Amino acid sequence: MNELMRRMLWLPEQASTFSTSVDHLHYFVITVTMLISVAVGLLAFAFFFKYRERRPNQSTPMVIPSIRFEIVVIGVPLFFFLLWFVQGYKDYIWYTSPPSNAMDVYVMGKKWMWKFSYPDGPNAIGTIHVPANRPVRLLMTSRDVIHSFYVPDFRIKQDVLPGRYTETWFEANKPGRYQILCAEYCGTWHSQMWGEVVVMPAPEFDTWLAEQKAGLAKRVDTGGDDGGEFRGSIVEYGKRVAMAQGCVKCHSLDGEPHIGPTWLDLYHRRETLDNGQVVVADEAYLTDSMIDPRGKIVRGYKPVMPTYKGRISAPEAAALVEFIKSLRSENVQHVPSKEAVYEPVRR
Amino acid sequence: MSQSDDKPPTFPAVHYLNADRGVWSWLTTVDHKRIGIMYFVSVLLAFLLGGIFAMLLRIEHLTPEPTIMGANTYNRMFTLHGVVMIFMFMIPAIPGVFGNFLLPLMLGAKDVAFPKLNLLSLYLYWAGATLAASGMIMGGTDTGWTFYAPYSTSTPTTLFPVLLGVFIMGFSSILTGLNFIVTIHTLRAPGMGWMRIPLFVWAIYATSIIQVLATPVIGLTVMLVGIEKVGHFGLFDPTRGGDPVLFQHMFWFYSHPAVYIMVLPAMGVISEVIGAFSRKNIFGYKMIAYSSLGIAFVGFFAWGHHMFVSGQSVLDNGAFAAISMLVGVFTAIKVFNWVATLYKGSIAVKTPMLYACGFLFFIVFGGMTGIAVATVSLDVHWHDTYFVVAHFHFIMVGAVIMAFLAAMHYWFPKMFGRNYHEGWGMVAACFIILGFNATFIPQFLVGNAGMPRRYFIYPERFTSLNVASTAGSSLLAFGFVIIVFYMIYALVRGPIAGDNPWSSRGYEWNTPSPPPKHNFDTTPIIDRDAHSYQEPGEEVEHVVI
Numbered sequence: 001m002n003e004l005m006r007r008m009l010w011l012p013e014q015a016s017t018f019s020t021s022v023d024h025l026h027y028f029v030i031t032v033t034m035l036i037s038v039a040v041g042l043l044a045f046a047f048f049f050k051y052r053e054r055r056p057n058q059s060t061p062m063v064i065p066s067i068r069f070e071i072v073v074i075g076v077p078l079f080f081f082l083l084w085f086v087q088g089y090k091d092y093i094w095y096t097s098p099p100s101n102a103m104d105v106y107v108m109g110k111k112w113m114w115k116f117s118y119p120d121g122p123n124a125i126g127t128i129h130v131p132a133n134r135p136v137r138l139l140m141t142s143r144d145v146i147h148s149f150y151v152p153d154f155r156i157k158q159d160v161l162p163g164r165y166t167e168t169w170f171e172a173n174k175p176g177r178y179q180i181l182c183a184e185y186c187g188t189w190h191s192q193m194w195g196e197v198v199v200m201p202a203p204e205f206d207t208w209l210a211e212q213k214a215g216l217a218k219r220v221d222t223g224g225d226d227g228g229e230f231r232g233s234i235v236e237y238g239k240r241v242a243m244a245q246g247c248v249k250c251h252s253l254d255g256e257p258h259i260g261p262t263w264l265d266l267y268h269r270r271e272t273l274d275n276g277q278v279v280v281a282d283e284a285y286l287t288d289s290m291i292d293p294r295g296k297i298v299r300g301y302k303p304v305m306p307t308y309k310g311r312i313s314a315p316e317a318a319a320l321v322e323f324i325k326s327l328r329s330e331n332v333q334h335v336p337s338k339e340a341v342y343e344p345v346r347r
Numbered sequence: 348m349s350q351s352d353d354k355p356p357t358f359p360a361v362h363y364l365n366a367d368r369g370v371w372s373w374l375t376t377v378d379h380k381r382i383g384i385m386y387f388v389s390v391l392l393a394f395l396l397g398g399i400f401a402m403l404l405r406i407e408h409l410t411p412e413p414t415i416m417g418a419n420t421y422n423r424m425f426t427l428h429g430v431v432m433i434f435m436f437m438i439p440a441i442p443g444v445f446g447n448f449l450l451p452l453m454l455g456a457k458d459v460a461f462p463k464l465n466l467l468s469l470y471l472y473w474a475g476a477t478l479a480a481s482g483m484i485m486g487g488t489d490t491g492w493t494f495y496a497p498y499s500t501s502t503p504t505t506l507f508p509v510l511l512g513v514f515i516m517g518f519s520s521i522l523t524g525l526n527f528i529v530t531i532h533t534l535r536a537p538g539m540g541w542m543r544i545p546l547f548v549w550a551i552y553a554t555s556i557i558q559v560l561a562t563p564v565i566g567l568t569v570m571l572v573g574i575e576k577v578g579h580f581g582l583f584d585p586t587r588g589g590d591p592v593l594f595q596h597m598f599w600f601y602s603h604p605a606v607y608i609m610v611l612p613a614m615g616v617i618s619e620v621i622g623a624f625s626r627k628n629i630f631g632y633k634m635i636a637y638s639s640l641g642i643a644f645v646g647f648f649a650w651g652h653h654m655f656v657s658g659q660s661v662l663d664n665g666a667f668a669a670i671s672m673l674v675g676v677f678t679a680i681k682v683f684n685w686v687a688t689l690y691k692g693s694i695a696v697k698t699p700m701l702y703a704c705g706f707l708f709f710i711v712f713g714g715m716t717g718i719a720v721a722t723v724s725l726d727v728h729w730h731d732t733y734f735v736v737a738h739f740h741f742i743m744v745g746a747v748i749m750a751f752l753a754a755m756h757y758w759f760p761k762m763f764g765r766n767y768h769e770g771w772g773m774v775a776a777c778f779i780i781l782g783f784n785a786t787f788i789p790q791f792l793v794g795n796a797g798m799p800r801r802y803f804i805y806p807e808r809f810t811s812l813n814v815a816s817t818a819g820s821s822l823l824a825f826g827f828v829i830i831v832f833y834m835i836y837a838l839v840r841g842p843i844a845g846d847n848p849w850s851s852r853g854y855e856w857n858t859p860s861p862p863p864k865h866n867f868d869t870t871p872i873i874d875r876d877a878h879s880y881q882e883p884g885e886e887v888e889h890v891v892i
Contacts, residue, residue, distance in 0.1 A: 010792040010812070022724050029722060033715035040686060041708030047689040048696050048704065051625070057850055058626060058693035060880060061888035065631050065687070069892055077679040081672035081718055088722035089665050095724060096661050145498040146591055148656065148731060152797025155728040159657045161592070162497060163585020166658045179806065183731040183799040185491050186498060188418050191802035257586060 002027075015178055015199070016154035017171040018095055023155070025087050032080060095156070098169035102135035108249065109140065109147035109160040111186055112193040122212040123246055126195045128180075130172060131205035137169040143258070148184035151197055157183055172199040238323025241316045245308065253327060260305060261298050267325045272299045286321050356845025358764050359859040366864040377462035378864060382469050383448030384762070386439060389469075393435035393476065400428035402824055405786075405817040411807045421803040422489035423504070429492030430509060434516050435476045437743060438605065441612035442523060442558075443472070445754050446551045448762060450527060452855035452862060453545045455536025455871040460529040464522055471519035479512025491801060493602070494568075496583035496594040500575045507576075510569045517566040520608075524558030527551055536854075538873035545853060545877040546622075546635055550615025553639040557604045557611075557646065565601035568594070592657055599650035607646045609743060611639055613750030614681055617706050620753045621685050622878040623851040624700045625692030629878040631684040638677040645673045655726045664723050671721035678714045682707065691890065695849075698772030702753035705780040709745025713738060716791070734794025737787045745783060752779070752830070759837065760844030764861040767837035771829060778826030785819025852880055 005027045006014065014020050105128060108115040116128040130136045140149055140160040149168065150157040158168035172178075182193035200208060242248050250259035261271070269281045274297045279285055288295060290312065293305035312320070363380045373381060404424055407414045416424070447465065451458050459465050482488060488506045490499040499506060531552050535544065571582055572594070581587025583594045614635075622629045629635065651659060651667030685707060694700065716738040720726045729735055760766050793812040798805055805813070847856040857871055874883065881887055 010796040012797050022728060025722065026719075026725055026728075029715075029719045029725065033712060033719060037708055037712035037715060040682060040711045041704065044686055044689055044704050044707045047686070047692070048694050048700070051689065051692045051694050053626075053693045053695045059885065059887055060625070060627050060693050061691050061890050062628050062881070063630050063687065063691055063890045063892060065634070065684075066891045069687075070631075070634070073680055073683040074676060078672075078676050081675050084718065084722045085668055085672050088724040089668060091724035092664065092727070093661060095727065145501065146495060148799075150731075150797070150799065152728070157656050157727050157730055161585070161658055163591075164658065179797075181797065181799050185422075185495070185801040187489070187502070188422065190422075191418070191799075191804045194806075 012152040013174070013176075013178075014153070014155075015172055015174045015176065016151075016156070017173055018091075019153070019155040021091055021094075025084065025091065029084055095168075098137040098167065099135045102137035102169055103131070104137050104139060105130070107138045107140040107149060107160065108143060109149065109182070109186075109193075110143035111145070112182070112189040114149070114180060114182075114193070114195040117246060117249065118209070118212075122215075123244075127198060128195070129198045129200060129205060129208055131202040132172050132175050132199050134202055135169055135171045137167055139165050139167050141165050143252075145186050146184050147182050147186050147193065150181045150183040151178055152181065153178040154197075159184055172197070175199045175201050234319050234322045235326045238316075238319035238321070238326075241312065241320055242323060245312060245316075247320070250305065255329065257300075260301060263324050264327050265329050266327065273297060274299045283321050286324060287317055290317055290320065356843045356848070357859075358843045359861065359863065361863065362764065362859065362861040363864045364763075364861055375466075377458070377466055379447050379451050379458050379462065379465060380762075380862065380866075382465055383444050383446075385469055386443035386447060386472070387762075389473065389476070390436050390440045390444060393431055394440075396480075397428055397431035397436055398824070398827070400424050400431065402820060404428060405820045407803070408805070408813040409817050411805050411810050411813075413804065418803045419489065422801070423483075423487035425801055426488055426491050426509075427483055430479060430513070432743075433492055433605070433609075434479065434513050437609045437747060438516075438520055439472055439523075440609075440747070440751055441616065441754065442527070442551060442554055442608075443469075445547075445616065445758060446523070446527060446554075446612065449758065449855050450530060450548060450551060451534065452761075452858065452866055453548050453853065454531065454534050455539065455854060455857075455867065455873065456530065456534035457865050457867070459526050460533055461526050464526055468519045468522040468526070471515055471522070475512040475514070475516030475519060477512075478515065479509050482506075482508030482512065493598060494572055494594075495598075496572060496575065496591050497585075499572050500583060507573060510573050513569050514566050517562045520558045521562045524555035524562070527555040528559065531555075536871050536873050542633070542636075543873055543876050545855075546618035546629060546632065546639075547612075547615035549636040550611045550618070550639050553643040554608055554611045556640075557608050557643050561601045561604040561608075561647070564597060565605070568597040568601065571597075592654070592659070595654050595657055596650070599653045600647075603650040603653065604643075604646045606739075606742065607642055609747050611642060613706070613747045614639065614710075616750040616754040616757075617685060617703050618681075619853060619878075620699045620703045620757050621688050623757065623849055623853060624697060624703075625689050625694045626850075626880050627688050627692040627878075628876070628880060629684070630687040630690070631680075632876070632878070634680050635684050638680045641677045642674055645670060645677065649674055649721075652721045652726070655723055656730050668721050668723045672718065675714060675718045675721075678710065682711055682714075687892065690892070697756075697769060697849075698767075698776050699753040699757040701773060701776040701780070702749045702756070705776070705783070706746055706749040706753065709741050709749060709783070713741025713745050716741065728797075729794060731799055732794040733790045733798050733800055736800045737790035737794060740787050740790070745787070749780075752776070755834075757849070758855075759834075760848045761855060761860045761862075763838060763841075764844055764859075765837055765841035766844040766848055767841055768833050771833040775826045775829040775833070778822055778829065782819055782822030782824075782826055786816050786823055787819070789813070789815040789819065852878060 006023060009030065011023060014023060104119060106117040113125055115123065115125050117123045140158065141164065142160045142162045144162060147160040148157055149160050154170045156168050156170050158166050160166060176199055178197045180195035180197060182190055186193065252258045252262045253264060255262050255264040266281050270278055271281055272278050279296060290308045293307060294303045297303050363378055407416055407421055482505050485508060486505040488504045488509050490502055490506065531548060574580060575582045581589040583589045583591050585591060618629060618635055649667060649671045651663055652671045655664050720729050720735060720738055756767060756772060789812040793809050796809060798809045844860060846860050858867055
């Protein structure tokens with residue numbers, strides 16, 4: 001019955017614990033809606049025939065509503081509407097209360113891609129790996145405008161706002177691959193801001209996560225990149241390090257203040273610290289800030305940056321400094337781009 | 348259809364259309380009927396423009412890949428479709444055209460209370476519409492008609508003309524509402540107590556209250572977006588301490604009641620049409636009248652149901668969901684009363700009646716899917732998908748356009764003294780009602796399947812339903828083309844209708860059709876209820892159900 005209704009209504013797969021309970025209410029509401037609207041339409045149409053005009057200016061009886069009629073027309077719809085409200089709100093409260101043992105994943109939306117980060121784990125663009133049958137909580141924010149994180153197969157959707165964290169959670173119950181869509185209009189390639197949830201059986205996921213972490217650790221140990229030799233310029237190399245270490249999650253490259261100060265024009269900028277002291281952001285200051293970030297806090301920012309001591313090697317730190325030095329506003333275009341700034345996420 | 352006696356129908360020699368001549372006499376007129384006709388022409392042009400955009404959007408969706416336009420063009424196109432249809436067509440359509448034309452006739456007045464203000468409303472509408480339309484020529488805007496911040500405050504497209512246009516049209520709407528409220532309070536004919544005013548007037552009254560109270564908020568909101576865009580004050584920008592959700596609260600505080608600005612007049616039309624063509628006293632007059640006021644009141648407190656997934660608190664969402672259910676109850680009362688009015692009537696199945704029947708189906712389906720999306724847990728899946736698109740098109744196109752077309756056919760003889768061809772009218776109505784269903788029922792399903800709105804490119808699995816919807820829209824468009832032809836013919840060479848071709852008892856039919864310049868030669872005295880089909884003293888059977 002569930003399967004038949006689901007297919008008739010073109011609903012996507014039920015791949016989360018939430019989807020089944022929502023769909024049952026859906027069937028109830030939509031069935032009643034269809035029955036009542038067709039009944040009203042047909043009844044009116046039937047009256048057209050039964051009470052059709054038999055002679056011009058025919059007189060008609062005066063039909064008066066009784067109290068009983070009034071109670072029925074108010075009471076019956078109200079009963080159904082309130083029933084749906086109660087059930088819907090109950091499900092909604094459940095949907096907005098993530099269990100305390102949920103695994104956290106950070107989600108960042110920006111035009112026009114989704115980025116996922118696991119606490120002390122890997123980052124990924126476009127694809128999020130999650131275990132089946134374990135609750136997962138998503139902590140989401142946006143770097144630019146409002147987006148909306150939508151997985152039709154899980155029946156979940158939550159707006160992703162700039163300057164604020166919103167959360168949603170799900171418990172996927174079928175391993176597989178499910179599409180993520182952006183549901184809040186966000187510009188040119190809104191319709192291509194797609195991603196994918198890869199649901200893995202829990203043991204497989206654990207192995208995957210361990211491998212990812214090992215890969216990261218190995219990278220730190222050898223002080224190099226992913227094993228292969230990097231052949232680009234030192235600035236390119238610095239950019240790669242910045243992406244891999246997640247520096248750009250907090251430091252923007254375009255002049256917008258974010259969680260940390262922007263890197264644009266940072267080199268040789270005079271920064272006022274929270275104790276009133278003024279420093280010039282030279283190589284020494286930049287390197288110091290990577291190793292001992294809490295030592296000197298720029299006024300207006302919170303001391304939230306972790307230390308990268310032991311997590312980046314000396315050549316990586318140098319490459320980062322060179323990358324920061326390359327970020328001069330005269331090298332950056334300030335006219336609006338004609339087309340997409342980022343390549344849309346295409347599959 | 349027959350006249351009350353055997354004389355051939357007459358066409359008055361002098362009437363409001365030919366009493367003064369020349370373009371200048373139209374542009375400076377303070378006659379509510381002429382202002383209504385000028386609104387009629389204007390909103391039809393807006394509807395044509397919005398309709399062309401709609402068809403282009405549907406053609407674009409024939410394939411999941413780009414079909415006939417680029418992404419930026421598509422984004423501008425759906426924005427303009429929304430702006431044109433809502434601000435230039437839906438909101439002024441029934442109040443501006445039929446409200447202006449009929450309100451004084453129904454009240455037995457010579458004109459509205461402030462005739463010059465009425466003309467100013469029209470000029471403001473023209474100014475705002477021209478400005479908004481010029482924004483399209485200047486490159487167009489791509490925010491959607493909802494102007495959500497911070498996208499709207501950061502888009503590089505031409506937003507100002509559209510914002511300013513909406514701002515100015517808002518004043519037109521406020522002044523019209525104010526004018527109608529005062530007119531209804533002060534200019535009722537002798538004998539017309541509050542319980543004798545026609546239900547269309549009740550609907551316009553409730554609408555006008557919303558227009559006066561809610562429209563200033565949209566003016567304020569678009570102004571703040573403009574200020575933010577120029578001055579970067581940070582009102583809606585979180586990096587400067589602003590709040591993007593604040594914009595949504597302000598926007599929907601107007602835009603939810605705005606739905607009732609569109610729907611209530613439509614409900615008023617249906618009350619008139621069903622009463623007239625079933626020759627029946629309206630069943631439950633008071634219930635219909637009071638439920639209009641109820642909708643107007645409760646409609647002010649339901650705006651948050653547009654924001655269930657915006658990050659609004661769980662408690663707020665519950666409160667807004669519960670309040671939204673009440674709006675549904677008021678609408679249900681009206682629907683049952685309309686159907687009960689048909690019961691034991693003497694129903695003349697004419698074109699307006701077909702539209703009324705379509706309206707009944709669409710308002711129930713559209714209204715109940717509204718209840719469905721107000722059910723919080725269900726909305727999480729449906730929010731911002733085509734399900735919502737289909738739901739509000741059922742209300743705005745299904746219900747409001749059906750009512751607009753019913754009104755256009757029912758009062759065409761009143762306005763122009765001629766009649767349209769009934770056969771063609773029925774054919775077009777069938778095309779429109781079937782085409783409408785064929786267009787929007789697939790959209791409900793594609794929304795269920797998970798297709799978000801405002802999608803230029805969509806995943807391939809949605810193709811079949813999109814093609815079905817586009818096919819349906821061609822039927823719908825064809826229906827409108829038929830109407831254009833027979834209505835133009837009717838305007839020029841249609842048979843002379845006579846003063847009251849439907850033998851309606853509506854007060855507006857108490858003058859010649861088309862009416863003389865000053866509506867009534869003698870002040871009408873109202874000695875019966877509105878929609879009363881008994882002659883004074885006539886004994887009729889009373890049935891209680």
